[in-house]
Amino acid sequence: MAKDVKPRVKVPKSAAAGEAITIKTLISHNMESGQRKDKEGNAIPRSIINRFTCDFNGENVIDVAMEPAISTNPYFEFEALVPEAGEFKFTWYDDDGSVYEESKMIAIG
Amino acid sequence: MKKLTSALLASVIASTPLWADPVDDTLILNEEITMVTRTAAPAHMADVVDEVMSGWLFRGTETRAMQADDFDNPGMIFVEQAEEAWNTAEGSEGKSCSSCHNDPASMAGVRPVYPKFNEKAGEVRTLEMQVNDCRENQMGAEPWKYSGGDMVNMTALLASVSRGMPVNVAIDGPAQSTWEAGKELYYTRTGQLELACASCHEANYGMMIRADHLSQGQINGFPTYRLKNTKLNSAHSRFKGCIRDTRAETFKEGSPEFIALELYVASRGNGLSVEGPSIRN
Amino acid sequence: MELTRRNAIVMGAGALFVAGLPLRVSAAGEDAIAAFTGGAEIGAGDIKLTAPEIAENGNTVPIEVSSDTAAEIMVLALGNPTPGVAKFKFGKLAAARHASTRIRLAGTQDVVAIAKLDDGSFVQASATVKVTIGGCGG
Numbered sequence: 001m002a003k004d005v006k007p008r009v010k011v012p013k014s015a016a017a018g019e020a021i022t023i024k025t026l027i028s029h030n031m032e033s034g035q036r037k038d039k040e041g042n043a044i045p046r047s048i049i050n051r052f053t054c055d056f057n058g059e060n061v062i063d064v065a066m067e068p069a070i071s072t073n074p075y076f077e078f079e080a081l082v083p084e085a086g087e088f089k090f091t092w093y094d095d096d097g098s099v100y101e102e103s104k105m106i107a108i109g
Numbered sequence: 110m111k112k113l114t115s116a117l118l119a120s121v122i123a124s125t126p127l128w129a130d131p132v133d134d135t136l137i138l139n140e141e142i143t144m145v146t147r148t149a150a151p152a153h154m155a156d157v158v159d160e161v162m163s164g165w166l167f168r169g170t171e172t173r174a175m176q177a178d179d180f181d182n183p184g185m186i187f188v189e190q191a192e193e194a195w196n197t198a199e200g201s202e203g204k205s206c207s208s209c210h211n212d213p214a215s216m217a218g219v220r221p222v223y224p225k226f227n228e229k230a231g232e233v234r235t236l237e238m239q240v241n242d243c244r245e246n247q248m249g250a251e252p253w254k255y256s257g258g259d260m261v262n263m264t265a266l267l268a269s270v271s272r273g274m275p276v277n278v279a280i281d282g283p284a285q286s287t288w289e290a291g292k293e294l295y296y297t298r299t300g301q302l303e304l305a306c307a308s309c310h311e312a313n314y315g316m317m318i319r320a321d322h323l324s325q326g327q328i329n330g331f332p333t334y335r336l337k338n339t340k341l342n343s344a345h346s347r348f349k350g351c352i353r354d355t356r357a358e359t360f361k362e363g364s365p366e367f368i369a370l371e372l373y374v375a376s377r378g379n380g381l382s383v384e385g386p387s388i389r390n
Numbered sequence: 391m392e393l394t395r396r397n398a399i400v401m402g403a404g405a406l407f408v409a410g411l412p413l414r415v416s417a418a419g420e421d422a423i424a425a426f427t428g429g430a431e432i433g434a435g436d437i438k439l440t441a442p443e444i445a446e447n448g449n450t451v452p453i454e455v456s457s458d459t460a461a462e463i464m465v466l467a468l469g470n471p472t473p474g475v476a477k478f479k480f481g482k483l484a485a486a487r488h489a490s491t492r493i494r495l496a497g498t499q500d501v502v503a504i505a506k507l508d509d510g511s512f513v514q515a516s517a518t519v520k521v522t523i524g525g526c527g528g
Contacts, residue, residue, distance in 0.1 A: 004190065004258075006186060006189065006190060008180075008185075008186050008189065010180045020485030020486065021485070024180050024181070026180070026183060026186055028183075028186045028187070028190075033494070035471055055481075056483050059481065059482050059483050060481030060482060060483065061480075061481050061482075061483045061484050062478060062479065062480055062481055062484055062489065063478075063479040063481060064476055064477065064478050064479070064489070064491075065476060065477040065479075066476050067472065067474035067475055067476060068472065068494075069467050069470055069472070069474065069475040069476075069493050069494050069495075070475065070476060070491060070492070070493060070494070071339065071449060071450045071451075071491075071492040071493055071494050072339035072340075072449070072450075073183045073186065073339060074491070074492075075181075075183070075490075075491055075492050076489060076490070076491050077489065077490040077491075078478075078484065078486075078488065078489045078490070079484065079485035079486040079488060080483055080484065080485050081483045081484070081485040083483070168446060169442065169444065169445075169446040170442070171442050171446065171451075171452045172446045172447075175452070318524075319522070319523050319524060320444075320522030320523055320524065321522070321523075321524040336446060336447035336449050336450040337447055337449060337524065338449075339449055339450060390446055390447050390524055
C-alpha cells in the first residue's frame with residue numbers, strides 16, 4: 001500500500017430529486033510516473049493510481065482510466081444526477097493492487 | 110570574473126524590460142473570508158517600499174483560483190492529516206495536542222505572531238521550535254524533523270486556522286536584536302551571484318525571472334503547497350533553496366540565521382493576511 | 391524506438407494530419423488514437439477542451455473537457471514521453487459529459503481531447519499549452 005494515501009471528497013449534503021450536483025475528489029498520492037531517476041541513475045518504477053470510479057446506489061457515474069500524466073494528488077471534478085437519496089461510492093485503484101475507498105451519503109430535500 | 114558576472118546579470122535584468130504588474134484581484138477564501146493581499150508597507154520599511162503584496166498576486170489565474178477554495182487547495186488534505194495527528198496521543202505522557210489545546214480552531218491568533226520571543230526559553234522561537242518544545246517537554250514525544258512531513262502538515266494546520274488574520278510579529282523589545290540580525294542577512298550580498306534577498310525581492314519584484322513572476326518574497330502564505338514539488342514547503346526550506354540557487358552557501362533549517370531571517374521576512378509582511386497553506390509555483 | 395522529443399518531432403513531421411487539424415502526432419500518440427477510434431475518421435464538433443495558455447508549472451496544469459453527447463473522452467499530451475493522460479467514461483448517472491482534472495506536461499505542447507459521441511462518431515479539440523521554466527526555485 002502506498003504511503004499516506006488519503007481520499008477526500010466534496011458532495012453536497014442534500015439535493016432535489018433529479019438534480020445535477022458537482023462532485024470534487026482529491027486523493028493524496030505520489031503518482032510516481034516512472035520517468036524519474038534515482039541518485040544512481042536508475043529509473044524509479046512507475047507506481048500510480050490507474051483508475052477512479054464513482055457509483056451511486058450501484059449505478060456508475062464516471063469511470064476514469066488514469067495514466068502517469070495525471071498530477072500528484074489526483075483531482076477530479078464532475079457532475080452527477082441524484083435521482084433519489086442514497087450513497088456515493090468512490091474507488092481508486094493503485095498499480096500495487098491497493099484499493100482506496102470513500103463514500104458519502106446524500107439526502108433528498 | 111565575479112564583477113563580470115554581476116555586471117552581466119545587472120545588464121540582463123536591466124535590458125530585459127519584462128515587468129508585469131501584480132494582478133488586480135481579490136482573494137476571497139471559500140466565498141467567506143476576504144484576505145488582505147496588499148496593504149501599506151509597515152513603518153520599518155516604508156522608506157524603501159510603499160506597498161507590501163502577497164505572493165498570491167504574482168501567480169497565474171489558475172493557481173490563484175486553486176487557493177480560493179479549501180477543496181481545490183491540495184494543501185488542505187495535509188491539514189486534514191495534521192488534524193488526525195492533533196488528536197492522536199503520543200509520547201510518554203500519553204497526551205495529544207488536543208489534551209492541552211482543545212481543538213485546532215482555538216489556536217487562531219498563534220501563527221500571525223510567530224516567530225516570537227519566548228520569555229522562559231530566552232530566545233526567539235519559530236512555530237516549528239515551539240511545536241517540538243511541546244512535543245518533547247509536555248508530551249514526552251520525539252521531536253519532529255524541522256521540515257519533515259509531520260511538522261509541515263502541523264504548521265499548515267496552525268496557519269489555516271489563522272487565515273484572514275493580519276501578520277503581526279514583534280520587532281522590538283527582546284526580539285529586536287534577532288530582528289536586526291535578520292535584516293542584515295536580508296540585505297547582504299552572498300555567493301557567486303552576489304545577490305542579497307533584497308536584490309530580487311525588493312529591487313526587482315514584478316520583473317520576470319525567466320518565465321517566473323518575481324514576488325516580494327513574503328512568507329504570509331507559508332507553509333506553501335508548491336506546484337513545483339507538489340507538497341507543502343516550510344519557509345526555511347524555501348530560504349535554503351533560494352540561497353542555494355543564488356550559488357551561495359546556505360544555512361540549515363532551524364539555524365539561528367534562518368530564525369532571524371524568518372522573523373525579519375515575516376515582519377516585512379506585517380498587515381498582510383495569513384494565507385497558509387497557500388499555493389505557489 | 392525510443393520516444394525522445396526529437397524523435398517525436400521527426401516522426402511528427404511525416405505523421406498523420408488528423409481531419410484537417412495539423413497536429414504533429416507521435417507514433418505512440420497515433421497508436422493511442424487508433425486504439426480508441428478503431429481507425430474511424432475524426433471530425434470537429436461536440437467537444438471542448440479548456441487548458442491554460444501558459445501553465446504556471448508543468449507539474450500541475452488544470453484542464454477541463456466537456457461535451458453534450460460524448461460517451462467517452464480521451465485526453466492525450468502529444469509532447470509527453472508517453473502521450474496518454476486519461477480516459478473519461480460517463481455512466482448512466484453522469485449529469486453532464488464534463489470533467490476537470492490536473493495533469494503533468496513535460497514541456498510546451500499540444501493537448502488533445504478526442505470524444506466518442508453517443509452516435510458512434512468521433513470528434514476532437516486541441517489546445518497548445520506553453521509550459522514555462524521558472525527562475526530561482528529552491
